[in-house]
Structures are given as C-alpha cells and as structure tokens.
Amino acid sequence: xxxxxxxxxxxxxxxxxxxxxxxxxxxxxxxxxxxxxxxxxxxxxxxxxxxxxxxxxxxxxxxxxxxxxxxxxxxxxxxxxxxxxxxxxxxxxxxxxxxxxxxxxxxxxxxxxxxxxxxxxxxxxxxxxxxxxxxxxxxxxxxxxxxxxxxxxxxxxxxxxxxxxxxxxxxxxxxxxxxxxxxxxxxxxxxxxxxxxxxxxxxxxxxxxxxxxxxxxxxxxxxxxxxxxxxxxxxxxxxxxxxxxxxxxxxxxxxxxxxxxxxxxxxxxxxxxxxxxxxxxxxxxxxxxxxxxxxxxxxxxxxxxxxxxxxxxxxxxxxxxxxxxxxxxxxxxxxxxxxxxxxxxxxxxxxxxxxxxxxxxxxxxxxxxxxxxxxxxxxxxxxxxxxxxxxxxxxxxxxxxxxxxxxxxxxxxxxxxx
Ligand SMILES: *[C@@H]1O[C@H](CO)[C@@H](O)[C@H](O)[C@H]1NC(C)=O
Ligand SMILES: *[C@@H]1O[C@H](CO)[C@@H](O)[C@H](O)[C@H]1NC(C)=O
Ligand SMILES: *[C@@H]1O[C@H](CO)[C@@H](O)[C@H](O)[C@H]1NC(C)=O
Numbered sequence: 024x025x026x027x028x029x030x031x032x033x034x035x036x037x038x039x040x041x042x043x044x045x046x047x048x049x050x051x052x053x054x055x056x057x058x059x060x061x062x063x064x065x066x067x068x069x070x071x072x073x074x075x076x077x078x079x080x081x082x083x084x085x086x087x088x089x090x091x092x093x094x095x096x097x098x099x100x101x102x103x104x105x106x107x108x109x110x111x112x113x114x115x116x117x118x119x120x121x122x123x124x125x126x127x128x129x130x131x132x133x134x135x136x137x138x139x140x141x142x143x144x145x146x147x148x149x150x151x152x153x154x155x156x157x158x159x160x161x162x163x164x165x166x167x168x169x170x171x172x173x174x175x176x177x178x179x180x181x182x183x184x185x186x187x188x189x190x191x192x193x194x195x196x197x198x199x200x201x202x203x204x205x206x207x208x209x210x211x212x213x214x215x216x217x218x219x220x221x222x223x224x225x226x227x228x229x230x231x232x233x234x235x236x237x238x239x240x241x242x243x244x245x246x247x248x249x250x251x252x253x254x255x256x257x258x259x260x261x262x263x264x265x266x267x268x269x270x271x272x273x274x275x276x277x278x279x280x281x282x283x284x285x286x287x288x289x290x291x292x293x294x295x296x297x298x299x300x301x302x303x304x305x306x307x308x309x310x311x312x313x314x315x316x317x318x319x320x321x322x323x324x325x326x327x328x329x330x331x332x333x334x335x336x337x338x339x340x341x342x343x344x345x346x347x348x349x350x351x352x353x354x355x356x357x358x359x360x361x362x363x364x365x366x367x368x369x370x371x372x373x374x375x376x377x378x379x380x381x382x383x384x385x386x387x388x389x390x391x392x393x394x395x396x397x398x399x400x401x402x403x404x405x406x407x408x409x410x411x412x413x414x415x416x417x418x419x420x421x422x423x424x425x426x427x428x429x430x431x432x433x434x435x436x437x438x439x440x441x
Contacts, residue, residue: 174209
C-alpha cells in the first residue's frame, strides 16, 4: 500500500504522457549509441530469411474462431528438411520474434542448425494473431480470454496442425517460456488426448503456482476485481497500461535500470539484471515487445497471486463462478492429469516464478523427467531468452535433453505413414 501511495504521489508530479507507441520505438543510434541492426524493423519471417533460413507463415483457426499465425523454419540453412517438429511458445506480451531476435545465437536458429523442423507459435491477441472469423478486435468479446483459452483452444489447434502437416504427431517436442509453459500446463491437464501428440516438453521459467512472485505484477492483486480501476489503468480489452501505472512500475524498476529497459512493460514485469544485460541485442529485442495481449491474461496471473498462489481457473466472483463452474470458487487445474514427460528449467532470481513454486509444481508432475536450476545467481525471468549467458546456461543443456527425445520415426517409414 505504501508503494501505491507513492505511486499516486509520483503520478501527481509526473504528468509526462508515455504512449505505448513511444515505448516500442527505440531511437536508432539514440542516446546510447546503439548500432543499427536491420532485425529491429523486421517481422519474424523476415528476420529468419535475413539470417539465411527458410521461413513459412501459416494461419491456424481455433475451435472458437481465432486466426493464429504460426511461423516455421522448416529446415537448416544448407537445405536439409524433414526434421523432428519442435514448437516454441512465447510468454506474456511477446511473440514468435522472442526466439529469433537474439542474432545468430537465437534458440530457433540453433535448433534449425541441429536439424529440427522449428515451429513458432503466436498466442491469440498478439499482433500476429489478432484475426477472428466473426469478432472484431474493437469488441469486448474478442479480448475476453486469458491463458486458459490459449491452453484449451490455441495449443490444440496448433499442435493438431503441426501433426497433420508433418505426419509426425506423437513426436512433437515443445519448449515454452513463461506463459508458454502456463498454457501448456492448462492444455495437457485438460486435453490429455491431444497432448499425446507431444512427446516431450521443456519448461523455461515455468509459471504455475505463484506464491513467491517478486514481479511488480503483484501490486495488481488488490485491484483484480475492481472494474473501474481496471478500466482506468489496464484497459478492459487489450492490455494497455495507463501512463500512471507505467510511471509507478518504472519507479519500481529504477533499482535495476540499465539503458531503456525500464521503459518497457515486459522488462518491468519480468525483471532484468545488470549481469545478463546484453547491449548488442537490446536494440533488436525492444522493438518487438510488448506484442500485445488481453487484460484478462494479466489479471488471471494477478488473481493467482491473490488466491494464495494457487493454479486455478479464472475467478469471476462468487456469482460468476456459480454461473461458469457451478462452484463458488474456480476449479483448480489438476496437474496430476498431465502425462507428457516434462523437464523444468528455472532460475533462483526469477521475478515471475520463485524456486519454491517450481518445486511445488514438480511434485505434481507424474512424468517429471528432471529439473535444472540455472547455475547463475542473478539469472532472471527474461534472461532465458535475452541473457548474455543464455546460450551457455540454457540452450546448451536444453539441446542436450531434447536429444534424449529424438524422433522415433524412421524417415522412410514416416513418409509412408503420411
Ligand atoms: C552471424 O553469422 C554470420 C554467418 O555465419 C556471420 O557472418 C556474422 O558475423 C555473425 N554475427 C554475429 C553477431 O555473430
Ligand atoms: C486431481 O486428480 C486426482 C486423480 O484424478 C485426484 O485424486 C485429486 O484429488 C485431484 N486433485 C485436485 C486438486 O483436484
Ligand atoms: C539422457 O539419457 C541418458 C541415457 O538414458 C542419461 O544418462 C542422461 O542423464 C540423459 N540426459 C539428461 C540431460 O537427462
């Protein structure tokens, strides 16, 4: 509460309006003297092609009418095709660009070099996936989703599509970061039949239980049911934080301020640390985030923090819950129903997911393959993607464990099966 009082005090003095447009536009060769990199201005397939890889875009329709763009690197630079499919799924307010905007060391490129058929998902509501067969993005209905719907509709549609296109259902690998893990836990606990198409899942910075969250997202908890406050500060449709809220969050970020990252809501929520700060890739990363999502997705996390860190469905209040679920409180996601083998990679300094919460999650997973604590003290939530030492600390052990779940298909047989 003290924090919020200071927030209002600050907001009185700071009347400078920051628009999201300004935040995502990093000045070229600006005050920090960043070198221009063409990837700053390119979309995901363009970045992929500029680095010499083949790129495809596919539109996948979900059961409830959302039109998702799925990007794909179907092979390596030297023309090899037909590898084992792997789906990379981004986190909150991000997009497929997460996996390709770290230059040559980007995870998607390393995997393509290793012979995988790399698929990059885009969750409903980010700027690659704002189409719908019936709903307009101006409507409240379009934005009426959280990561629950991404797990129940988006992942089943995308995973079925990959299975149909490649003929390799059952061999699909999945790597999620942050919300990309949350939606997978929803998906695999509620849709175990479709989840059989996935052979193995690696969770980077897994978010399920949220009792030990240090992200400023925790300051939203007193307001998760305050409609007027939400409308004013978060937006009731797309998540568009007010300048007052951004100022407050930025205030929180001063302690770790490095360059422009404290102006960016994704870094503000995820945390950042000086040791992993990679000056070379920031000019490419920052223009690609935030990529858009619903306020409801952010609030759903806020509710979890409020509800003792429990992993449960969206809370509509007592009456709403009775109407939606037939119970006064929202149902818990039952993680013991997950059959997919899962490997958890987590970090001690992670703002969005505390190690205690990850251990609690691991105890629910019947098919836990293993856990890997990143051996770096300062490593934070978003460092899994952009950290200076991510290639060494994350990608190396990650590709090693993926190798243990390589394709069971003999390529000739797989061609016949299609
Ligand atoms: C990226 O790879 C290309 C081709 O191998 C190389 O020419 C370039 O110097 C690399 N860039 C960086 C930043 O490593
Ligand atoms: C989860 O499911 C198992 C088996 O179906 C059941 O025994 C357990 O009580 C459930 N847990 C929760 C939290 O609902
Ligand atoms: C991969 O499998 C081998 C053989 O079963 C095992 O010894 C090794 O520990 C596994 N690798 C990892 C990273 O778990």
